[in-house]
Amino acid sequence: MAQALGWWGVPLGIIAGTFRGSVPFLFVSLGECLTEKSGKINLGLEGTLLTGAMSSYAISYLTGSPWLGVIGAGLAGMALGAIHGWLSQQPRVNDVAVGIAMIIFGSGVAFFLGKPFIKPSAPQLPTIDLGNWSNLTQVQAALKISPLFILGMAIAFLMQWFFKSTRWGLYVRAVGDNPDAARAMGISVFKVRMVSIIVGSFLAGIGGAALSLYYPGVWTERISSGQGLIAVALVIFARWNPIQCLYASLLFGGARSLGPALQSVGIDWGYYLFNAVPYVLTLAIMIITCSPKRRLTGAPGALGTDK
Amino acid sequence: MTEKLKLSRRQIVRGILATTAFGLTSKFGTGCSSQSGTGQTSEDEPLVVGFIYVGPKDDFGYNQSHAEGAAAVAELTGFKVIEQANVPETQAVQETMREMIEIDGAKVLFPTSFGYFDPHILEIAEEFPDVQFFHAGGLYEEGMPANVGSYFGYIDEAQYLAGIVAAHNTKTGKLGFVAAKPIPQVLRNINGYTLGAKSINPEITTQVVFTGDWAAPVKEAEAVNSMVNQGADVITCHVDSPKVVIETASKRGVFCTGYHTDQSALAPEAYLTGAEWDWKSIYTQYANWVKEGKSLMNGDIPHIVRGGLAENFWELSPYGPAVSEAAKADAEAIKEKFADASMVIYSGELKDNEGQVILSDGEAYEQQAIELETTDWLVDGVQGSV
Numbered sequence: 095m096a097q098a099l100g101w102w103g104v105p106l107g108i109i110a111g112t113f114r115g116s117v118p119f120l121f122v123s124l125g126e127c128l129t130e131k132s133g134k135i136n137l138g139l140e141g142t143l144l145t146g147a148m149s150s151y152a153i154s155y156l157t158g159s160p161w162l163g164v165i166g167a168g169l170a171g172m173a174l175g176a177i178h179g180w181l182s183q184q185p186r187v188n189d190v191a192v193g194i195a196m197i198i199f200g201s202g203v204a205f206f207l208g209k210p211f212i213k214p215s216a217p218q219l220p221t222i223d224l225g226n227w228s229n230l231t232q233v234q235a236a237l238k239i240s241p242l243f244i245l246g247m248a249i250a251f252l253m254q255w256f257f258k259s260t261r262w263g264l265y266v267r268a269v270g271d272n273p274d275a276a277r278a279m280g281i282s283v284f285k286v287r288m289v290s291i292i293v294g295s296f297l298a299g300i301g302g303a304a305l306s307l308y309y310p311g312v313w314t315e316r317i318s319s320g321q322g323l324i325a326v327a328l329v330i331f332a333r334w335n336p337i338q339c340l341y342a343s344l345l346f347g348g349a350r351s352l353g354p355a356l357q358s359v360g361i362d363w364g365y366y367l368f369n370a371v372p373y374v375l376t377l378a379i380m381i382i383t384c385s386p387k388r389r390l391t392g393a394p395g396a397l398g399t400d401k
Numbered sequence: 402m403t404e405k406l407k408l409s410r411r412q413i414v415r416g417i418l419a420t421t422a423f424g425l426t427s428k429f430g431t432g433c434s435s436q437s438g439t440g441q442t443s444e445d446e447p448l449v450v451g452f453i454y455v456g457p458k459d460d461f462g463y464n465q466s467h468a469e470g471a472a473a474v475a476e477l478t479g480f481k482v483i484e485q486a487n488v489p490e491t492q493a494v495q496e497t498m499r500e501m502i503e504i505d506g507a508k509v510l511f512p513t514s515f516g517y518f519d520p521h522i523l524e525i526a527e528e529f530p531d532v533q534f535f536h537a538g539g540l541y542e543e544g545m546p547a548n549v550g551s552y553f554g555y556i557d558e559a560q561y562l563a564g565i566v567a568a569h570n571t572k573t574g575k576l577g578f579v580a581a582k583p584i585p586q587v588l589r590n591i592n593g594y595t596l597g598a599k600s601i602n603p604e605i606t607t608q609v610v611f612t613g614d615w616a617a618p619v620k621e622a623e624a625v626n627s628m629v630n631q632g633a634d635v636i637t638c639h640v641d642s643p644k645v646v647i648e649t650a651s652k653r654g655v656f657c658t659g660y661h662t663d664q665s666a667l668a669p670e671a672y673l674t675g676a677e678w679d680w681k682s683i684y685t686q687y688a689n690w691v692k693e694g695k696s697l698m699n700g701d702i703p704h705i706v707r708g709g710l711a712e713n714f715w716e717l718s719p720y721g722p723a724v725s726e727a728a729k730a731d732a733e734a735i736k737e738k739f740a741d742a743s744m745v746i747y748s749g750e751l752k753d754n755e756g757q758v759i760l761s762d763g764e765a766y767e768q769q770a771i772e773l774e775t776t777d778w779l780v781d782g783v784q785g786s787v
Binding site: 100103106107110111114115205209212213215231232235236305309310311312314315316317319321350351353354355357358359360362363365366369 | 456457459460461487577608609610611612613614616617618619620621622623624626627628629630631633642644645648649652653654667784785786
């Protein structure tokens with residue numbers, strides 16, 4: 095039988111929370127990283143996350159296969175991404191405004207179609223149990239890692255390599271930094287951005303699948319509670335670097351489990367404060383990294399401009 | 402002069418399209434439906450009753466329990482029930498109430514969420530003095546509009562029974578309680594649960610984690626995980642939808658007791674029992690009163706209606722397979738005392754968990770005691786603070 099862990103429960107809780115809670119942040123921030131590298135912002139990923147969570151849960155429930163659900167979530171994300179990609183590149187259309195519309199649209203679609211799936215329980219994704227060496231059930235439970243987490247880590251490294259060392263990566267960076275130069279090189283700015291946004295939304299959709307099929311493993315309308323938007327802010331924090339997106343996601347996933355972990359060992363003052371840690375972190379990082387004198391290092395040149 | 406005001410046809414069409422699209426999408430989140438009572442005659446105008454929920458109607462939780470009550474009213478002859486789900490506790494609920502009154506002609510409204518009351522119901526009630534508003538939460542006070550009524554059940558009685566069952570099933574002597582916000586109703590449930598458990602074994606403690614939000618799935622799951630890590634082996638909760646808590650507890654291999662509705666389908670093995678609301682009887686009661694021509698304004702309907710098991714305000718989920726015969730016998734014995742209203746949960750000597758004496762020897766709080774309505778303490782044995 096499980097014995098109480100006492101103070102060791104706090105670091106363990108944070109580590110476990112890091113593995114469990116960071117997956118949606120990781121996928122959404124990687125998707126946003128790719129999108130922003132091409133020079134467009136997609137705020138609509140909050141809506142994409144919800145649509146992904148809903149469609150993966152629905153598909154997993156209807157077909158009995160959670161992996162089909164993951165793919166379905168990605169495809170649903172791509173559909174939303176295609177809308178954003180096309181709309182935000184029309185002349186005199188502001189991508190931030192379209193993004194906000196897409197948050198409302200994506201969550202509306204998810205809530206509307208998701209009504210019948212709040213109640214049933216869908217098959218969940220299997221986990222990789224890395225904790226079997228330990229005889230503590232707490233450690234075993236903490237180290238049940240989702241294959242999606244491994245996949246996300248792999249994608250982070252792959253994306254870093256893609257930006258640095260491939261021709262296609264160069265195209266994306268060129269389009270994001272200086273669309274005029276890219277055009278002079280003969281690259282279609284529209285197509286590159288379209289593909290980047292769609293692939294980014296595919297990843298964000300999978301982030302949604304992690305929410306509804308891994309942790310916490312249900313579909314409700316409050317499942318995301320702003321994680322998609324935090325993930326967009328993470329990209330700025332991570333300076334548009336996929337590897338740093340990974341670290342930032344881990345940090346935020348862990349920060350979120352701080353409040354419950356501390357309360358369960360008896361630190362019961364100020365839980366509102368501890369629960370606010372992720373948001374305080376975001377603000378602090380924004381303040382530390384902003385400067386009126388220079389642009390953020392690593393920011394794509396065309397980001398936020400009308401080019 | 403006219404140059405400045407000129408809008409091209411395209412701009413106008415675009416504007417219209419954009420506003421329609423926005424309206425449509427923002428409406429997607431709120432499902433509106435109506436159920437008609439059966440058998441009403443055409444010359445007899447049905448009485449329109451509106452129900453408003455803060456979340457979806459099938460969330461295995463608070464909203465579902467109210468929707469089941471609404472369905473019972475819809476079954477009655479001569480009533481038309483209109484419902485709207487996912488209405489936030491903001492200005493939005495005022496709009497919903499106004500729509501139900503002005504467009505659907507509702508005469509009776511049940512805005513069910515706790516945060517709807519002040520200021521939203523109070524403001525709208527001033528505006529429509531001939532519409533009756535009933536709110537779950539027992540917040541009515543003297544001096545509020547005459548057309549506002551309040552009702553609430555002593556569901557801490559059911560939590561007391563759940564605590565008894567939990568005490569029989571815990572091996573570690575530690576129970577876990579996932580709570581949303583430290584408001585009196587939640588604290589009463591924590592106290593009732595703990596006192597029930599302590600009536601079996603005085604050594605038992607209840608660990609509380611407040612999530613700070615009525616619906617926060619990730620935090621609720623984290624709370625369950627961290628309490629199980631600390632050795633808690635029976636988990637319960639007071640949040641809007643217990644689904645995450647029940648499923649996470651079952652995944653971690655510990656027992657759980659439910660809240661609001663029956664969640665045994667989510668964890669058939671781990672589910673012990675649960676404290677369920679029974680709004681059907683109270684809503685039917687209100688509907689019949691209004692039908693008979695009674696009203697809050699005339700004083701025929703009391704402004705505050707409260708009750709426990711004796712008044713059918715709650716019921717207990719069927720016991721799960723893990724509940725022993727001894728546990729059932731203990732719980733049923735107390736349940737009978739609740740049914741004839743002879744049971745007193747809060748009796749002296751009672752201390753809070755900071756050592757202060759709440760009730761000294763020989764004193765007791767009856768369920769109706771007004772002091773309990775403003776509970777801001779946790780009984781001895783609860784690990785946590787308000």
